Amino acid sequence: MAEHDTRTPTVVVDDAHVTYTVQGGRAPRAGAASALGRILSRRPGPAARQVHAVKGVSFAAYRGEAIGLIGSNGSGKSTLLRAVAGLLPVNRGLIYTQGRPALLGVNAALMNDLTGERNVILGGLAMGMTRAEIEARYQEIVDFSGINEKDDAISRPMRTYSSGMGARLRFSIAAARSHDVLLIDEALSTGDAKFRARSQERIEELRAQAGTVFLVSHSNATIARTCDRALWLEAGTLRADGPAAEVVAAYEEFTKKAAGTGSRAAKTGS
């Protein structure tokens, strides 16, 4: 008889499909003149197209796990993360999550014209913290981000920050409280080595507080170092799910082979 699984699931994804609908197309010819021509001749515009980004993915994630998402460009990693965060609907299948997952993306919605300080408050509220909680943790968030080490950058508008500084502040806000499910999209790879080490420690703490952490990264080293499990997506389907080191090794083997095929194809001109 199969052993009973006593771990607590935090995210269950069952045969999830996500499709984007893209309106229009053929941009180069879609100028005002051609649009006018279309109206005059009553020709229909370009039809809406579907992009099937996630195709039947299933897995369960448990408390205390740090799961890396790897795969080629456009393989569906960010889409899957956004669907788990509840920001994109699934067209088919089901996604169950415990609590409200927090998505921390490089594009997380902070306001560029507001100061870092105002953004800490906004971001904290968006993460479900109360004003009192934010006030109590404000200094800790700023110190963790390290953006105030050289000058008083926190009082400047976000648009004056480098991309690394912005990413660090976003991570610091999201990591200020514990989450049942924390989803991180590439945020770590933007920071410098010191910040990376610090955020890795913080992810460890969040895991210890019984949360589940998902991390999308193009750095195989980051995935192998930070995660114990990895999901490998390719063209919207799950190619592998297992211990991070094994999945990363299989993915590296695949990318090496794909690069080899590419150069041979280029040589033969096919």
Ligand SMILES: Nc1ncnc2c1ncn2[C@@H]1O[C@H](COP(=O)(O)OP(=O)(O)OP(=O)(O)O)[C@@H](O)[C@H]1O
């Ligand atoms: N807003 C959108 N509208 C239409 N298609 C989209 C949209 N966002 C992503 N896609 C398409 O969905 C597919 C998966 O994209 P996604 O961004 O999830 O991949 P990814 O694995 O995160 O890629 P990368 O590694 O380049 O960040 C791609 O074919 C992409 O072109």
